[in-house]
Amino acid sequence: MTDFPTINSQRLWQSIRTLGQIGAYDAKPLADQGVCRLALSDEDAKARTLVTQWFNDAELRVSVDQIGNTYADRAGTDPSLAPVMAGSHIDSVPTAGRFDGVLGVLGALEVVRTLNDHNMTTRRPITIAFFTDEEGCRFGTDMLGSAVATGRINLDHACALTDANNCTVLQELERIGARGDEPVNQRTPYAFVECHVEQGPILDHEKLDIGVVTGVQAISWQKLTIVGSSAHAGTTPMSYRHDAGLAAARINTKMHEMCLSGHFGPDMRATMGVITPEPGSINVIPGQVIATVDLRNPDDASMRQAEQELEQYFRTTEQGLGVQILSEQTARTPAVAFSNRVQDVIDQQAADLNLSHRRILAGAGHDAQEWSRVCDTAMIFIPGENQGISHNPREHSSQSRCAAGINVLCRTMCVLASEPS
Amino acid sequence: MTDFPTINSQRLWQSIRTLGQIGAYDAKPLADQGVCRLALSDEDAKARTLVTQWFNDAELRVSVDQIGNTYADRAGTDPSLAPVMAGSHIDSVPTAGRFDGVLGVLGALEVVRTLNDHNMTTRRPITIAFFTDEEGCRFGTDMLGSAVATGRINLDHACALTDANNCTVLQELERIGARGDEPVNQRTPYAFVECHVEQGPILDHEKLDIGVVTGVQAISWQKLTIVGSSAHAGTTPMSYRHDAGLAAARINTKMHEMCLSGHFGPDMRATMGVITPEPGSINVIPGQVIATVDLRNPDDASMRQAEQELEQYFRTTEQGLGVQILSEQTARTPAVAFSNRVQDVIDQQAADLNLSHRRILAGAGHDAQEWSRVCDTAMIFIPGENQGISHNPREHSSQSRCAAGINVLCRTMCVLASEPS
Numbered sequence: 001m002t003d004f005p006t007i008n009s010q011r012l013w014q015s016i017r018t019l020g021q022i023g024a025y026d027a028k029p030l031a032d033q034g035v036c037r038l039a040l041s042d043e044d045a046k047a048r049t050l051v052t053q054w055f056n057d058a059e060l061r062v063s064v065d066q067i068g069n070t071y072a073d074r075a076g077t078d079p080s081l082a083p084v085m086a087g088s089h090i091d092s093v094p095t096a097g098r099f100d101g102v103l104g105v106l107g108a109l110e111v112v113r114t115l116n117d118h119n120m121t122t123r124r125p126i127t128i129a130f131f132t133d134e135e136g137c138r139f140g141t142d143m144l145g146s147a148v149a150t151g152r153i154n155l156d157h158a159c160a161l162t163d164a165n166n167c168t169v170l171q172e173l174e175r176i177g178a179r180g181d182e183p184v185n186q187r188t189p190y191a192f193v194e195c196h197v198e199q200g201p202i203l204d205h206e207k208l209d210i211g212v213v214t215g216v217q218a219i220s221w222q223k224l225t226i227v228g229s230s231a232h233a234g235t236t237p238m239s240y241r242h243d244a245g246l247a248a249a250r251i252n253t254k255m256h257e258m259c260l261s262g263h264f265g266p267d268m269r270a271t272m273g274v275i276t277p278e279p280g281s282i283n284v285i286p287g288q289v290i291a292t293v294d295l296r297n298p299d300d301a302s303m304r305q306a307e308q309e310l311e312q313y314f315r316t317t318e319q320g321l322g323v324q325i326l327s328e329q330t331a332r333t334p335a336v337a338f339s340n341r342v343q344d345v346i347d348q349q350a351a352d353l354n355l356s357h358r359r360i361l362a363g364a365g366h367d368a369q370e371w372s373r374v375c376d377t378a379m380i381f382i383p384g385e386n387q388g389i390s391h392n393p394r395e396h397s398s399q400s401r402c403a404a405g406i407n408v409l410c411r412t413m414c415v416l417a418s419e420p421s
Numbered sequence: 422m423t424d425f426p427t428i429n430s431q432r433l434w435q436s437i438r439t440l441g442q443i444g445a446y447d448a449k450p451l452a453d454q455g456v457c458r459l460a461l462s463d464e465d466a467k468a469r470t471l472v473t474q475w476f477n478d479a480e481l482r483v484s485v486d487q488i489g490n491t492y493a494d495r496a497g498t499d500p501s502l503a504p505v506m507a508g509s510h511i512d513s514v515p516t517a518g519r520f521d522g523v524l525g526v527l528g529a530l531e532v533v534r535t536l537n538d539h540n541m542t543t544r545r546p547i548t549i550a551f552f553t554d555e556e557g558c559r560f561g562t563d564m565l566g567s568a569v570a571t572g573r574i575n576l577d578h579a580c581a582l583t584d585a586n587n588c589t590v591l592q593e594l595e596r597i598g599a600r601g602d603e604p605v606n607q608r609t610p611y612a613f614v615e616c617h618v619e620q621g622p623i624l625d626h627e628k629l630d631i632g633v634v635t636g637v638q639a640i641s642w643q644k645l646t647i648v649g650s651s652a653h654a655g656t657t658p659m660s661y662r663h664d665a666g667l668a669a670a671r672i673n674t675k676m677h678e679m680c681l682s683g684h685f686g687p688d689m690r691a692t693m694g695v696i697t698p699e700p701g702s703i704n705v706i707p708g709q710v711i712a713t714v715d716l717r718n719p720d721d722a723s724m725r726q727a728e729q730e731l732e733q734y735f736r737t738t739e740q741g742l743g744v745q746i747l748s749e750q751t752a753r754t755p756a757v758a759f760s761n762r763v764q765d766v767i768d769q770q771a772a773d774l775n776l777s778h779r780r781i782l783a784g785a786g787h788d789a790q791e792w793s794r795v796c797d798t799a800m801i802f803i804p805g806e807n808q809g810i811s812h813n814p815r816e817h818s819s820q821s822r823c824a825a826g827i828n829v830l831c832r833t834m835c836v837l838a839s840e841p842s
Contacts, residue, residue: 200656217655221703233692233715234638235621235784235809238680245693249673256667259659271654272666273703275696282642282694282713282751292703294654330703363656387661390653 004411005118009403012110015054016402019090019106020098022047034393035098039091039133039144040068040169045176047090051105051130058112060128064180067148067158068132068173071187074112076125076417082375084122084417085189086111086409087129088196088367089145093137097395099197099384099402104367105130107195107406111413122417124190131367132178138163146370151185191342191416192371195380195409197397199390200363203383209404210350211360211381215338216369217267218303221331222293224251224314228323230279230287242322245277245286250321254313255293258306265302267361270295293327298361300335336369342378342416349411355404364390380408425832426539430824433531436475437823440511440527441519443468455814456519460512460554460565461489461590466597468511472526472551479533481549485601487576488569489553489594492608495533497546497838503796505543505838506610507532507830508550509617509788510566514558518816520618520805520823525788526551528616528827532834543838545611552788553599559584567791572606612763612837613792616801616830618818620811621784624804630825631771632781632802636759637790638688639724642752643714645672645735649744651700651708663743666698666707671742675734676714679727686723688782691716714748719782721756757790763799763837770832776825785811801829 023037023046037043052070055062060072073083088104108128115122131149136142139161147153159170173179198204203211228244255270271294277286293310297303314325343359350357360381362369368379382405385396444458444467458464473491476483481493494504509525529549536543552570557563560582568574580591594600619625624632649665676691692715698707714731718724735746764780771778781802783790789800803826806817 198656199653200658201652201661202658205661219655223703229808231622231808232620232784232811233690233694234640234717235619235811236690237621237623237688238677238690240622240626240808243677243692245696246673246677248696249670249693252667252670253674256659256664267658269654269657269659271664271704271706272670273654273698273705273707274701275666275669275698275707276701277694277696280695280697282644283692283715284694285692286694286696294704296655363653387650387652388656390656 004414005114005120007110007114007403007406007410009399011113012106012402012406013399015106015109016098016102019047019050019102022050023092033098035092035096036094037090037092037096038094038138039135040138040172040176040178042176044091045178048178051090054109058109058116060112063182064178065149065182065184066155066179067145067184068178068180069129069145069149071127071129074126076122078123079125081124081421082188082190083125083127084413085127085129085192085371086194086413087131088194089134090130091133091135093135093391095392097390097393099395099397100199100390101134103402103405104194104196107409110406111410114410122414124417124419126413126417127189134367139169142365143367143370146367148184149187150370150374152370152373155184189371189375192368192375192377193342193380193409193412194366194368195382195405196366197384197390197395198381198388199384201387202360203381204385204388208358208383209355209401210357210408212343212346212350212357213338213362213379213381214343214359215298216336216362216365217296217298218300218335219331219333220295220303220307221329223328223330224291224293225326226289226291226323228287228321231285233283233285236285241285243285244289244323247317247321247323247325248275248289248291250317251291251313255310258309264306265297265299268297268302268306296363298335303335336372338372338378339376342376345415346378346380346408346412349408349415353407355408380405425835426535426541428531428535428824428827428831430820432534433527433823433827434820436527436530437519437523440468440471440523443471444513454519456513456517457515458511458513458517459515459559460556461559461593461597461599463597465512466599469599472511475530479530479537481533484603485599486570486603486605487601488566488579488605489599489601490550490566490570492548492550495547497543499544500546502545502842503609503611504546504548505834506548506550506613506792507615507834508552509615510555511551512554512556514556514812516813518811518814520816520818521620521811522555524823524826525615525617528830531827532831535831543835545838547834547838548610555788560590563786564788564791567788569605570608571791571795573791573794576605610792610796613789613796613798614763614801614830614833615787615789616803616826617787618805618811618816619781619802619809620805622808623781624802625806625809627779629779629804630776630822631778631829633764633767633771633778634759634783634800634802635764635780636719637757637783637786638717638719639721639756640752640754641716641724641728642750644749644751645712645714646747647710647712647744649708649742652706654704654706657706662706664706665710665744668738668742668744668746669693669696669710669712671738672712672734676731679730685727686718686720689718689723689727717784719756724756757793759793759799760797763797766836767799767801767829767833770829770836774828776829801826801833
């Protein structure tokens, strides 16, 4: 198959706009439309119903598993071969835009619609899917549905997770009718591909059409409690101080220097997002600071080295400033490397379509990283506007950028689905 | 007069304890007694009544000025000579101990009681006094009474200041009966001496009995608004960041380096007490930080240089990190140098009493700095326990340390009051 169909850009755009009406809110003063569609909420239920209807309209066979992941299967010419799967999620954070997750689901649907338009059947079956609670902001665990689908998280454990009102995942699955019969951890696709907005500034800034995603960074989160002594800013000489705020400042500066040094790879990122000094008064030396450390690195070994270097610096800072630094690991996930083979296919399709492109790292978590443990996987990024802002009503991409990404997805799926066993 | 009387240490201690009952509160779990005696409150009124009664009992002539400063005069042998004045304040912060201010008032009273015991009359008259609202925490301006008494602040302006409930100083003066007839800005003592707890760690740490205070530091307060861009900690490469928290960290670190450099004198102090990042989330780069800068320096020229260096560093940081740094000066007071002559007298008395002593800088504001514009002035510090903690129920000094300071005060007043015109 060397003659690839072109997707219907207008139909894709209209679908994204229509789904964006569910959970929509008016995000004044931004003059943007926000979306709030929390996992297993009434809005999520409406979105599931609509998208399932579209799956049915496209003559797909829909099935729902026990955690609410929804699969839509399209037969291939050789039913003995494993399918190519594409998908993402349709739940959102409380202050979302219209593209995060949705593009990957409705883009895969658009691929099927396009194949239908052209009466084209691939060798391998095609499965398109949306996964339950990718965002994790309601029940506290992100990529929940795809993690259960691929065996990383146990179904019973997932079903027992609770939201802030003590509602369990299971109660909410049943309440909105999203609990299906299909057993989890059964599907083994031939390959998995997910198209997503970048949620970062690189493609927008470099004016590129397509990012070929190489993998997902390792994440290490720490909560620091820095204990010094609060004292009068006027009467306490510098040599008598135990300034917890200064300790936090040195650690923040050190983290930045570590990133720039290159000693921990070219892609180390570090952020101190929380800095809370006590008592927090202009003329009192901070006696305690709560601070957070967010480290990212695409290389697990470099991450470990960075963690060790930082830990060593805590000890140096304790001695230098006479403070105590307690660190608690609050999250830690290893790096994920996507399939080079699938990346190469994506790369080739972008080139053939004359779309500018580069290899790029995923900064956030995605369903694809769960499927990467099961089968060859990669992702396609398209640029977001406003430096790729996401999880925000200002999240935006254009019709042509979406179409570019989904045309690459369409060709990539066709190539992979044409491959023999 | 070379034969100096010795004060009654037990009587002084008992007076401090008795006055400490007014506004006392039980500061559990600290097992210390707190004092809350806000300026012109009912508790302040009770304290004024008690101390005024003690002044009368000591056969002093009491008069109250239009801002509520209370003076108690003792005649000398030469009524043509200006008096030696000693005093401090009896108002407190909301969470005070029993010594701040009180020691200087009741110590001066103990000096007069001691002179009475010995039927001693000095050549010059002696005036002891307490001044209205030294703390400034109710009406927002510290050293208010002494500033009005010495002409720095206009009486009408002071009377119109309001507290959090919109009560004016004038209303409260009248309500508690603390407004007197004596015109302000009329008294010109020969010298002014104030004994006070250090409110800092130096004397306690160096195990010294007496601090001979050389002056009060200049203060410069700034509120910084650092504007960067909030962005995703995972997806935003380091080179794309405008991290307002990192800018605050660099400024904090720079301030500390400036203090240690010695370029701005040996006694520069700098503190960043407030650091408030927005949005303050572990995985979001801070887009804005509110931070404060508290600079202290006993030398005005060095303070100006430090301010300029820091201002220059703001510009460097703006360029280096792509942020905007807005600074607002929220307070600025010049340095005060006390009289070398009075310091020498204090020094000599401490030496004659075999008390260990050193020259020391006042880190906080005191009534004495107002009087230093009018006449030769200096202060006597005694050590506080617990690193000199103050404005806290844990503020404490011992009977013997208080007695040492007031014996030095007694001799200093006797020496100064014996001097001819």
